Amino acid sequence: MTTRMEHDTMGEIAVPADHHWGAQTQRSLENFKIGWERQPKEIITAFAYLKEACALANADCGKLTAQQAETIAAVCGEIRAGQWDGEFPLSVWQTGSGTQTNMNVNEVIAHLAAERGIPLHPNDQVNASQSSNDTFPSALHIAAALAVEREVIPAAERLAETFRKLEEAYPDLIRIGRTHLQDATPLKFAQEVSGWRELVEAPVRMLRLAQSELTRLAIGGTAVGTGLNAPKGYDAMVCEKLRNLTGLPFAPDENKFHALTSKDVLVFAHGALKALAANLMKIANDIRFEASGPRCGMGELRIPENEPGSSIMPGKVNPTQCEAVTMVAVQVMGNDAAIGFAASQGNFQLNVFLPVSAYNFLQSARLLTDVCDSFRLHCAEGIEPNAERMEHNLHNSLMLVTCLTPKIGYEAAAKCAKKALQEGTTLKEAVLSLGLLTAEEFDETVRPEKMV
16 A cells, blocks of 8 residues: 655654545544444535535634635535545544544545645644534534434425325224224224324424524534634634525524533434334334234235245245334434433533434434335335225224213123123124113114214
């Protein structure tokens, strides 16, 4: 491997000649050979937005020339476009402040600028008016807000719309309800589906609430929150540039001492992601149980047959998309625990669990985005109710007896249900044998369509 010599305050170090990073990136590569997890692309993209905004604000303050700022902006645009993905190789498991990732971005920008005839120092120019302690928390919030706004919410809304269409397609179909995994009173299939739809829509509303907090940034706090070495009003200038670049309402966190050390906002926002995950697990479980069979299960739903389900049982087809949803939900719940623990470690003026927090949050966002779309395309859009099976189960249920309680009382109704169950008869036969109602009275009272 051909190398070149780079230097930092600790001296010289050999760097691969075909890459654009510098000494600090190389030291991180050599010192943190831990795991296979790398800083998410979303974090690098967020840094590219942030560094461009910072450069433009520095130019407005006279700390950079217009040419220097324009060059940084051009390189940042290329980074966001994915042109330099191979230049950001650092592990998640590095310094807890993310300093090495901040410097990785600074070094790459500086080297690419130098190749264009604009020499820049990674600290003095690219990192001007900044610290890793305010840039990484800001990049984390930018990445999280963008992922929620551009990825998670649209995918969830597409799934909710699919449930809305299913709901509207079967307005009058009645099925038996179930509580405690036992037969309950009837409801419309559309009513059940409306519950699934709201289980997706409610976390979306929670995520929108979280956005108002995620868009508050630590930038301008520099090392410990005091804003040392940053021009007055710099935070507002950077956020204005970010609003123009992203379309999201980024604003300075008014209390930088909170912004640098606390990750409560991330806990709150990821809580909404966990709520979505929990609700998706409930939906997926409902669907796979109701589609169980094909002959010996509930069999009240038909779902798409996507691939063979067994290497030994011919013809078996499994609810694989539902299972993928439940696995994603479990992972998101685990990520939530990690983020909560990490957020509790804001010792003194800085939280040093930032990279792991970023990794877990962005993994959750990516998984939920992908699984919403996968579940929608390969399962939800193909759901069909088995009306015949629903009808059979509905009229075979003993819980229709509930509508008799106003006429014969709770205890008499319970006696009828238990008698029918024990003797293997219909509810009607049990009521008639006890002489509680006539056949006409029973038929007039026990009407599922009046119970929903």
